[in-house]
Amino acid sequence: MLILRSFIVGGYAYYRKKKLEHGNAVTMLILSVFGLPTLIVAGVVFHISKDLSAIFDKYVFELILVFLAIGLLAIYKMDKYLEAYQSEEMLKALSREISIHSVIVYSLIAVNFCVWYFLR
Numbered sequence: 001m002l003i004l005r006s007f008i009v010g011g012y013a014y015y016r017k018k019k020l021e022h023g024n025a026v027t028m029l030i031l032s033v034f035g036l037p038t039l040i041v042a043g044v045v046f047h048i049s050k051d052l053s054a055i056f057d058k059y060v061f062e063l064i065l066v067f068l069a070i071g072l073l074a075i076y077k078m079d080k081y082l083e084a085y086q087s088e089e090m091l092k093a094l095s096r097e098i099s100i101h102s103v104i105v106y107s108l109i110a111v112n113f114c115v116w117y118f119l120r
Contacts, residue, residue, distance in 0.1 A: 006100045010102075013085065013091045015028045015029060032105050036105070046119075
Protein backbone atom coordinates (compact mmCIF):
# COMPACT_ATOMS: atom_id res chain seq x y z
CA MET A 1 0.00 0.00 0.00
CA LEU A 2 2.92 2.32 0.71
CA ILE A 3 4.29 1.79 -2.81
CA LEU A 4 0.89 2.60 -4.34
CA ARG A 5 0.63 5.76 -2.24
CA SER A 6 4.19 6.77 -3.23
CA PHE A 7 3.36 6.07 -6.89
CA ILE A 8 0.25 8.26 -6.82
CA VAL A 9 1.69 11.12 -4.78
CA GLY A 10 4.98 11.04 -6.69
CA GLY A 11 3.17 11.19 -10.00
CA TYR A 12 1.16 14.15 -8.84
CA ALA A 13 4.32 15.95 -7.68
CA TYR A 14 6.05 15.08 -10.98
CA TYR A 15 3.30 16.60 -13.11
CA ARG A 16 3.02 19.63 -10.84
CA LYS A 17 6.76 20.25 -11.24
CA LYS A 18 6.14 20.20 -14.99
CA LYS A 19 4.09 23.39 -14.37
CA LEU A 20 0.68 21.75 -14.76
CA GLU A 21 -2.24 22.99 -12.71
CA HIS A 22 -3.83 20.74 -10.08
CA GLY A 23 -6.61 19.40 -12.32
CA ASN A 24 -4.33 18.76 -15.29
CA ALA A 25 -1.78 16.99 -13.08
CA VAL A 26 -4.51 14.72 -11.72
CA THR A 27 -5.71 13.92 -15.26
CA MET A 28 -2.19 13.05 -16.42
CA LEU A 29 -1.73 10.90 -13.33
CA ILE A 30 -4.91 8.97 -14.10
CA LEU A 31 -3.49 8.03 -17.50
CA SER A 32 -0.59 6.23 -15.88
CA VAL A 33 -2.54 4.83 -12.91
CA PHE A 34 -5.59 3.71 -14.86
CA GLY A 35 -4.75 3.75 -18.58
CA LEU A 36 -1.50 1.77 -18.76
CA PRO A 37 -2.68 -1.17 -16.62
CA THR A 38 -5.92 -1.27 -18.62
CA LEU A 39 -3.98 -1.56 -21.88
CA ILE A 40 -1.81 -4.34 -20.46
CA VAL A 41 -4.80 -6.31 -19.17
CA ALA A 42 -6.67 -5.81 -22.46
CA GLY A 43 -3.70 -7.09 -24.46
CA VAL A 44 -3.38 -10.23 -22.33
CA VAL A 45 -7.14 -10.89 -22.38
CA PHE A 46 -7.34 -10.44 -26.17
CA HIS A 47 -4.43 -12.84 -26.65
CA ILE A 48 -5.63 -15.54 -24.24
CA SER A 49 -9.29 -15.57 -25.19
CA LYS A 50 -9.83 -15.28 -28.89
CA ASP A 51 -13.41 -16.41 -28.24
CA LEU A 52 -14.15 -13.15 -26.44
CA SER A 53 -13.31 -11.06 -29.48
CA ALA A 54 -16.88 -11.37 -30.77
CA ILE A 55 -18.21 -10.08 -27.44
CA PHE A 56 -15.76 -7.16 -27.45
CA ASP A 57 -16.66 -6.31 -31.05
CA LYS A 58 -20.38 -6.39 -30.24
CA TYR A 59 -20.19 -4.29 -27.05
CA VAL A 60 -17.29 -1.95 -27.86
CA PHE A 61 -19.37 1.22 -27.39
CA GLU A 62 -20.65 0.08 -24.00
CA LEU A 63 -17.15 -0.90 -22.88
CA ILE A 64 -15.80 2.53 -23.86
CA LEU A 65 -18.59 4.22 -21.89
CA VAL A 66 -17.86 2.08 -18.81
CA PHE A 67 -14.14 2.87 -19.14
CA LEU A 68 -14.88 6.61 -19.36
CA ALA A 69 -17.29 6.51 -16.40
CA ILE A 70 -14.76 4.68 -14.23
CA GLY A 71 -12.05 7.11 -15.39
CA LEU A 72 -14.13 10.16 -14.46
CA LEU A 73 -14.94 8.67 -11.06
CA ALA A 74 -11.24 7.92 -10.53
CA ILE A 75 -10.31 11.50 -11.48
CA TYR A 76 -12.85 12.87 -8.99
CA LYS A 77 -11.63 10.62 -6.15
CA MET A 78 -7.97 11.29 -6.98
CA ASP A 79 -8.63 15.03 -7.05
CA LYS A 80 -10.05 14.91 -3.51
CA TYR A 81 -7.21 12.70 -2.26
CA LEU A 82 -4.42 14.90 -3.68
CA GLU A 83 -5.73 18.25 -2.43
CA ALA A 84 -3.51 17.87 0.65
CA TYR A 85 -0.34 17.83 -1.50
CA GLN A 86 -0.84 21.13 -3.35
CA SER A 87 1.58 23.29 -1.34
CA GLU A 88 4.96 24.10 -2.87
CA GLU A 89 7.00 22.93 0.14
CA MET A 90 5.16 19.61 0.09
CA LEU A 91 5.94 19.16 -3.61
CA LYS A 92 9.64 19.87 -3.01
CA ALA A 93 9.83 17.17 -0.33
CA LEU A 94 8.56 14.37 -2.56
CA SER A 95 11.66 13.54 -4.64
CA ARG A 96 11.73 9.88 -3.48
CA GLU A 97 8.11 9.41 -4.47
CA ILE A 98 8.77 11.02 -7.87
CA SER A 99 11.54 8.51 -8.58
CA ILE A 100 9.27 5.61 -7.54
CA HIS A 101 6.60 6.96 -9.88
CA SER A 102 9.05 7.27 -12.77
CA VAL A 103 10.41 3.74 -12.34
CA ILE A 104 6.92 2.22 -12.20
CA VAL A 105 5.66 4.20 -15.22
CA TYR A 106 8.66 3.23 -17.36
CA SER A 107 8.21 -0.39 -16.28
CA LEU A 108 4.52 -0.26 -17.24
CA ILE A 109 5.41 1.19 -20.64
CA ALA A 110 7.98 -1.57 -21.23
CA VAL A 111 5.53 -4.29 -20.19
CA ASN A 112 2.83 -2.70 -22.33
CA PHE A 113 5.14 -2.68 -25.36
CA CYS A 114 6.08 -6.34 -24.81
CA VAL A 115 2.47 -7.42 -24.38
CA TRP A 116 1.23 -5.69 -27.51
CA TYR A 117 4.28 -6.57 -29.63
CA PHE A 118 4.87 -10.21 -28.68
CA LEU A 119 1.27 -11.28 -28.12
CA ARG A 120 -0.31 -9.80 -31.22
